[in-house]
Amino acid sequence: METKLAVVALSALAQETRLAVFRRLVQAGPEGVAAGELARTLGVVPNTMSAHLNVLGHAGLVRSRRVSRSIFYTANYDQMSELLSYLVQDCCNGSPEVCAPLAMLVRDAACCASDQHQPLTETA
Amino acid sequence: METKLAVVALSALAQETRLAVFRRLVQAGPEGVAAGELARTLGVVPNTMSAHLNVLGHAGLVRSRRVSRSIFYTANYDQMSELLSYLVQDCCNGSPEVCAPLAMLVRDAACCASDQHQPLTETA
DNA sequence: CGTATAGTTCTAGCATCATAGAAGTATGGA
DNA sequence: TCCATACTTCTATGATGCTAGAACTATACG
Numbered sequence: 001m002e003t004k005l006a007v008v009a010l011s012a013l014a015q016e017t018r019l020a021v022f023r024r025l026v027q028a029g030p031e032g033v034a035a036g037e038l039a040r041t042l043g044v045v046p047n048t049m050s051a052h053l054n055v056l057g058h059a060g061l062v063r064s065r066r067v068s069r070s071i072f073y074t075a076n077y078d079q080m081s082e083l084l085s086y087l088v089q090d091c092c093n094g095s096p097e098v099c100a101p102l103a104m105l106v107r108d109a110a111c112c113a114s115d116q117h118q119p120l121t122e123t124a
Numbered sequence: 125m126e127t128k129l130a131v132v133a134l135s136a137l138a139q140e141t142r143l144a145v146f147r148r149l150v151q152a153g154p155e156g157v158a159a160g161e162l163a164r165t166l167g168v169v170p171n172t173m174s175a176h177l178n179v180l181g182h183a184g185l186v187r188s189r190r191v192s193r194s195i196f197y198t199a200n201y202d203q204m205s206e207l208l209s210y211l212v213q214d215c216c217n218g219s220p221e222v223c224a225p226l227a228m229l230v231r232d233a234a235c236c237a238s239d240q241h242q243p244l245t246e247t248a
Numbered sequence: 249c250g251t252a253t254a255g256t257t258c259t260a261g262c263a264t265c266a267t268a269g270a271a272g273t274a275t276g277g278a
Numbered sequence: 279t280c281c282a283t284a285c286t287t288c289t290a291t292g293a294t295g296c297t298a299g300a301a302c303t304a305t306a307c308g
Contacts, residue, residue, distance in 0.1 A: 003140065010138035013211075015266080016131050027214045036284060048267055050286050055265095069275050069284045077215075084208055087137075091150050091201075139296080160254060172297055174256050179295095193254045193305050 001086040005060070009083050012059035017044055018052045022061060025075035032065075032074035125210040129184070133207050136183035141168055142176045146185060149199035156189075156198035 001009075013019050021038055039049035053073055056062040060079040064071050125133075137143050145162055163173035177197055180186040184203040188195050 003143065007138055007140050007143055010134055010143065011265095014131055014134035014138040016127065017266090019127065019131055019134065023211070023213070026212070034284085035286090039285095045268060046285060047269080047287080051266080051268095054286085066275085071285065080211065084211065087147070087204065087208065088150070089147070135295095141296095158254085159256090163255095169298060170255065171257080171299080175296080175298095178256085190255095190305090195255065 001082045006083060006086050009059045009061055009079065012055050012061055015052070015055075017042060017049075018056055021049075021052060021073075022056060022075060025062060025073055026077075026080070028074070030074060032072040034067075034070040034072050035064075036070060038073070125206045130207060130210050133183040133185055133203065136179050136185055139176070139179075141166060141173075142180055145173075145176060145197075146180060146199060149186060149197055150201075150204070152198070154198060156196040158191075158194040158196050159188075160194060162197065 013022060020042055024038065024042075025033060035049060035053060036046065038044075038053070039046045042049070044052070053062065053064070056073075057064060061076055061083075062073045063076050064073050066072075137146060144166055148162065148166075149157060159173060159177060160170065162168075162177070163170045166173070168176070177186065177188070180197075181188060185200055185207075186197045187200050188197050190196075
């Protein structure tokens with residue numbers, strides 16, 4: 001990840017409402033949550049929520065898809081993983097063999113994420 | 125980690141100079157880097173750098189210690205781990221068995237960090 | 249004590265961001 | 279076509295943040 005994009009992503013998360021939205025979407029999984037429900041449950045007027053979602057989307061942290069009249073937002077796990085990787089990257093330069101696996105794990109944080117692999121909901 | 129603190133930490137990292145400083149300190153390891161050297165190498169005047177370091181310190185992301193006339197700053201790996209944990213926490217609520225180990229790994233990101241355990245440099 | 253080095257605090261100006269009212273766009277149903 | 283629902287875009291205002299000049303504090307050394 002590039003520095004500028006990392007700053008944009010961190011700025012997007014550095015706001016109480018947006019951070020709450022993002023974590024809610026992370027927890028919600030691939031199905032996502034409608035913009036209206038996010039606004040309602042977080043006590044924010046729709047236009048403000050829309051502005052926040054726009055910021056998160058511009059940072060690549062969320063994606064949206066229209067379902068009838070609602071617009072569902074989902075967390076972009078890949079982007080989140082890249083951001084985490086960027087933060088721990090080259091951690092403790094002296095002992096990379098310790099941090100390398102961590103970075104890989106973080107990179108694999110695309111759990112139940114992209115459409116390429118299944119959510120693994122059957123194990124529960 | 126509490127929401128407010130997470131926002132403060134993310135805000136601290138959501139700025140180009142501060143993000144560069146933090147990553148440099150993450151890479152530098154336990155020894156840290158002097159404030160003056162950070163200012164010089166990143167092309168920032170000392171007082172501005174001091175302000176940035178103050179923000180990072182207030183967020184708990186860095187610690188400082190005086191060595192003669194210089195003040196050395198080090199990354200607080202524990203706080204970083206907590207922040208990463210906070211972001212991936214409860215990821216994909218449907219399949220926690222996938223994300224739980226990830227969260228634990230991130231929590232253990234205190235590699236070569238605190239004075240409690242060794243850097244494990246012998247594996248190389 | 250006097251001077252140089254290393255950082256910090258004070259202060260002010262400029263820029264960016266968060267918020268919400270009002271208006272506009274898109275979908276669904278009668 | 280007409281209306282209701284669901285979001286978004288436009289706009290303006292108040293708040294917060296970044297930056298750097300100037301002055302201040304702390305350490306080192308002769």
